[in-house]
Amino acid sequence: MRVFPFSISWLKRKEGICFQLIFLYFIFFSSFFNTTYARDITNEDKIKASYVFNFIRFIDWPLNQRIESSKPIVVCVINKNNQFIKAFSPVVGKEVKGHLLTFRKISEPYDISKCHLLYIDKAEKNLISQLLPKIKKYNILSISDMNAFCSMGGMIGMVTKKGKVKVEINLSVAKAAGFKINSNLLEVATIVSSQ
Amino acid sequence: MINIRFSIREKLILMIISSIIITLLIAISTISYFNIKNIKTRAIENITVLGDVIAERSTAALAFMDTLQAEKNLNALKHMKHIELACLYTNDFVIVADYKRPADKDIEQLKCLDKVENNLFKGVYKEHQLHWGAEIILDNSKIGFIYIVANDSFVFEEFYEGMEQYIIILIVVIILSYFIANRIQNFISKPILQLKNTAGKVAIKKDFTIRAEKSSDDEIGDLTDTFNAMLEQTEKYENTLIDQKEQLQLNQETLELKVKQRTNKLQILNDEITETLNQVESMQAQLIESEKMASLGGLVAGIAHEVNTPIGICLTASSFLKERYEQLQKAYKKDVMTQDDFEDFLTIVQDSSDMILKNIQRATEIVQNFKKVAVDQSVEDKRCFNIKDYFFEIIKSLNPKLKQHHHVIEVNSDDNLFINSYPGAFYQVFSNLIINSIVHGFESIDAGHISINVVCDESNMSIEYHDNGQGMSPEILNSVFEPFVTTKRNKGGTGLGAHIIYNIITQQLHGTISCCSEFGEGVMFKMTIPVVLCEGEN
Incomplete structure (x- = not known):
């Protein structure tokens, strides 16, 4: 059985091939990230950024929140050290579902009313309790790479397990907010419910 | 080589059945050809549908690099027994997941291609395999490729399923066509057989008064009419022939009699001629002999003539000598003989004896000469x-x-x-x-x-x-x-x-x-x- 190249154990076993595969993945992601990378951007950041981009492709916004065709999809990022914003730079200005992607960094007082998608960095775990009611209020698609994000009431979580980024979805929250998630995405994701 | 003799009835049945079979075989072959073509086209359509479904289902797995899910999706193909190989690639042809049907040991395991070429998008049949590929699109963007290989056994399976039906149809058609042909051939063969039987009767019985029965107004009917007309003509000819034969027999007998008579006459004549010839030959031999004798007679006459003169001289001389001797003897007895008389006598004796001797010698010489010739004539040595x-x-x-x-x-x-x-x-x-x-x-x-x-x-x-x-x-x-x-x-x-x-x-x-x-x-x-x-x- 083929092991996903990001498996660390596999990387250790196949060091030679590992280098080649990393190089291939570099080419794969280069379609999304065609600018120079900052030294502090890790592969994981890149993957997570591409995942966020892909989530938009598999998810339909609620009818009452439908984004007008002429307007861009606003991706808001709460990330103090700007590292993740940089990771998004390759997909800035790209079209998804006929909309341009725009990125906006959110900081205090965390006005997210104009956001369609909110990415909360795992370092901002303390803001969850504060942000979740707002998210619910504005029907924003919430994504975070912090552990147990979905359990806490978030919609989509990206959990790194054994060097592999896994997707978790809190389907009930997403459904309640009116989001339609593509069954294909659900197949690759782990369904988590709120605690 | 086996020489099979078919009757006209069998030939007709064979012709009808073989025509039907050939037509049917051509039809089946044409249908089969298009069938295979359709099956192949359908197979491409099916594999396209299947591939598209797999591709669609694998978009998330590709997007989120979920190898397990990708392989799970591909493994669903194990229920499709014709699918030999399926591969999922990223946009850069990195194989994310593959599915390989377990193959026999001696069959080489198929491998994912390094690259999915555009020509595969429409499906390509290559070495009894259908190769198909497609791009995986998500949100109008290409996120990867799918490549599927199916063996074409399904083409033949489907074809054979169709063939079973065709064979059944073919058998049924042959049986039906046999019964139909058997009925139909009667229309043609029956009048022909009737004509044949009539001809056979005519041939066996040598009866030219028999006529064939006309049963239809087609070419065979015409043939029957012609045959009957021929029989009529033959009957006439036969009658004429019998008359001529009788006349000929009569003539022959007369001729034989005449020949016999002539032969007898000729034989008699021949005998007469032979006898005459023998007589002629005998006469000829006699004549030749006579001629020879005549020749010899001539020779003898010649001898006689030649000898006659010296002998005559001798006779005259000896007569004269005798006369002179008697005269001398008379004179001596009368004792009147003179010396002159005696001397005259001596002279006469000398002359006469000389003459006689001379002529005797001459005669001897002649006889000697002729003797030679005469002997040569009589002795053939x-x-x-x-x-x-x-x-x-x-x-x-x-x-x-x-x-x-x-x-x-x-x-x-x-x-x-x-x-x-x-x-x-x-x-x-x-x-x-x-x-x-x-x-x-x-x-x-x-x-x-x-x-x-x-x-x-x-x-x-x-x-x-x-x-x-x-x-x-x-x-x-x-x-x-x-x-x-x-x-x-x-x-x-x-x-x-x-x-x-x-x-x-x-x-x-x-x-x-x-x-x-x-x-x-x-x-x-x-x-x-x-x-x-x-x-x-x-």
Whole structure:
């Protein structure tokens, strides 16, 4: 059985091939990230950024929140050290579902009313309790790479397990907010419910 | 080679069935061809649908690099037994997941391609496999590729399923067509068979009064009419033929009778002719013998004539001597004999005895000469003789005849030419030739000239006999050697002379003879005789 190249154990076993595969993945992601990378951007950041981009492709916004065709999809990022914003730079200005992607960094007082998608960095775990009611209020698609994000009431979580980024979805929250998630995405994701 | 004889009925059935089968086979082949084509097209459509579903389901797995999910999606293909291989690639042809149907050990395991080419997007049949590929699109963006390989056994399985139906149809059609053909062929074969049976009856019974029954108005009906017309004609001909045959038989019998009668007559005539021929041959032999005897008689007459003179002289001398002796004896007894008387008597005795002796010698000489010739004629033996001398002896023996005229005979030959041959034959030939010249050639000539020229080499002797007499007419010349040809039949000629010459030259001497003559120009006989030379007594 083929092991996903990001498996660390596999990387250790196949060091030679590992280098080649990393190089291939570099080419794969280069379609999304065609600018120079900052030294502090890790592969994981890149993957997570591409995942966020892909989530938009598999998810339909609620009818009452439908984004007008002429307007861009606003991706808001709460990330103090700007590292993740940089990771998004390759997909800035790209079209998804006929909309341009725009990125906006959110900081205090965390006005997210104009956001369609909110990415909360795992370092901002303390803001969850504060942000979740707002998210619910504005029907924003919430994504975070912090552990147990979905359990806490978030919609989509990206959990790194054994060097592999896994997707978790809190389907009930997403459904309640009116989001339609593509069954294909659900197949690759782990369904988590709120605690 | 097996020679199968089919009846017309079987041929018709075979023709109908084979036509149906061939048509059906062509139809089935055409349908099968398009069927296979359709099956292949459908297979491409099916694999496209299948591939599209797999691709669609694998978008998230590709987008989120979920290998497990990708493989899970591909593993769903294990239920499709024709699918041999399926591969999922990223946009950069990195294989994310693959599915391989477990293969037999001796079959080489298929491998994912390094790259999915555009030509595979429509499906490609290659080495009994269908290769198909497609791009995986998510939100109008290409996120990867899918590549599927299916074996084409399903094409044949589906085809064979169809074929089973076709075979059943084919069998049913053959059976049905046999029954239909069997019924249909009757329309054609029945009238033909009827015609055949009629023809058979006519042939067996030799009855030309039988007529075929016309059962249809088609070509076979026409054939029946023609056949009947032919029978009618044949019947007429047969009747005529029988009449002619009878007439012929009668004629033949008459002819045979006539031939028999003629044969008998001919046989009788033939017997008569044979008898006559025998008589003629016998007469001819007798005549030849008579001729020989006549020749011998002539010879004897010649001898008698020649001897007559010296014998007469002797008789006269001896009579005179006796008369003178009686006169002297009378005178002596009367004792009146004188010395003169005695002396006269002595002179007379001397003269007479001389005369008698001389003439007796002459007669002896003549007899000696003629004896030779006579012996040669009567004894058919070979001996060695000088040819020139022998010619002179022949001439001498003919002197009684020659003396009556002034003919000259010239013999030109080598004086020392001796040959071992039959002198009697030469006598016969040349005495006849000379007598013929005297009797015929010199009939009105007193001083004729005959020349005999002899030339001889080691084995052949050539003799030319030539006279300057009156010659022969062409008619006589043409048949000169045939028997009984003569111009003097009423004057003692037998017409056998030249025939005897011819027989002696050709049969006894084994030579050749030819004659040439022109009327008034004399005659020439040319003879060539094979001879053996010998040493004569000098």
